[in-house]
């Protein structure tokens with residue numbers, strides 16, 4: 001690995017092996033079927049750069065960390081969170097400067113959110129109304145983007161369609177929304193220091209899903225997880241806000257946000273092994289499978305063996321390490337934003353417990369968190385949200 005990566009953690013300094021490299025790669029140094037179909041495509045293609053591109057000799061972790069530093073710097077420049085971006089009133093077409101229409105647009109985002117992510121929607125109720133609306137707008141954009149490759153029309157999605165979606169994103173950021181949901185996002189990005197890069201990177205993740213169905217090693221998988229989920233953390237922090245009395249560095253808070261996205265996506269992958277295999281997809285790192293004496297065929301066969309249990313234990317351990325890293329940052333967020341974050345963290349984390357309770361049968365049994373456990377997690381999250389910096 002080239003260079004030494006100094007990872008900024010919000011917690012007490014500790015010397016853990018790289019979360020990325022625990023399964024064999026060298027340590028990176030000190031670490032401190034409800035579908036949303038509201039899609040329409042705009043025309044127009046342009047040339048796109050891969051946001052987290054650059055020197056392929058550098059690890060994904062290093063390249064993604066550059067993005068974390070850049071995002072943190074942007075928010076810092078803006079003194080951790082007032083307004084930058086385009087002047088919405090000036091830039092956006094007359095229709096959407098109408099406050100009523102804008103409220104309708106945000107309400108629509110809220111409706112989508114409550115339909116697709118009920119618990120999360122509930123969690124946003126504690127946030128201030130402005131922040132809540134902005135998080136809904138971001139949620140809807142992410143959901144629509146994900147639907148491009150995961151939704152009912154996914155078989156028709158081409159790289160060209162993703163290019164057009166990315167062009168449309170640029171238009172949204174420049175104050176030219178195409179529809180109501182876009183208008184809400186245009187407004188959000190004009191009010192909060194939200195940068196376009198994590199959004200572009202999520203589109204890049206969708207491109208990756210189109211062209212790739214195997215991951216050679218964890219470095220490749222890490223990049224995918226950043227693209228499709230770590231980005232969500234980076235998009236959300238500028239809206240959720242940082243506690244005024246937080247002494248933590250902005251980098252460490254972004255790092256925790258990234259970790260939560262990665263942890264969620266790894267959990268998603270472990271939960272969906274059987275489902276993904278039936279679609280011909282194996283997200284698990286090929287080199288780690290081989291090291292465990294396993295292959296794609298074992299996954300397609302779907303038999304829980306001792307080898308599989310052992311392998312899964314390692315994968316679950318790694319996902320938990322990312323959750324631990326994320327936990328260190330939640331207290332640093334603005335107090336009203338902590339509840340939804342704790343709720344999503346606790347609920348997603350319990351999916352890992354459920355995989356264990358299913359004796360690692362993630363081929364034919366879907367791990368889920370039952371209603372009772374969900375209900376218990378919400379007051380627990382509420383209690384935890386009082387823990388400040």
Ligand SMILES: CC(C)=CCC/C(C)=C/CC/C(C)=C/CC/C(C)=C/[C@@H]1[C@@H](COP(=O)(O)OP(=O)(O)O)[C@]1(C)CC/C=C(\C)CC/C=C(\C)CCC=C(C)C
Pocket residue numbers: 120135138139142143146150228229230232233234236237253254256257258260261264265268326327329330333340341344
């Ligand atoms: C407050 C809060 C939790 C905010 C996040 C809200 C938001 C903008 C969510 C968007 C989620 C979304 C639709 C992402 C698109 C890609 C995708 C679907 C990723 C998977 C999510 C789980 O969805 P689901 O279980 O429905 O998956 P299926 O499509 O059905 O397979 C992901 C696994 C990733 C979601 C990632 C997050 C929610 C990251 C959250 C991180 C933060 C909010 C940062 C918190 C800050 C600190 C400091 C810890």
Ligand SMILES: [Mn+2]
Pocket residue numbers: 146150
């Ligand atoms: Mn999905």
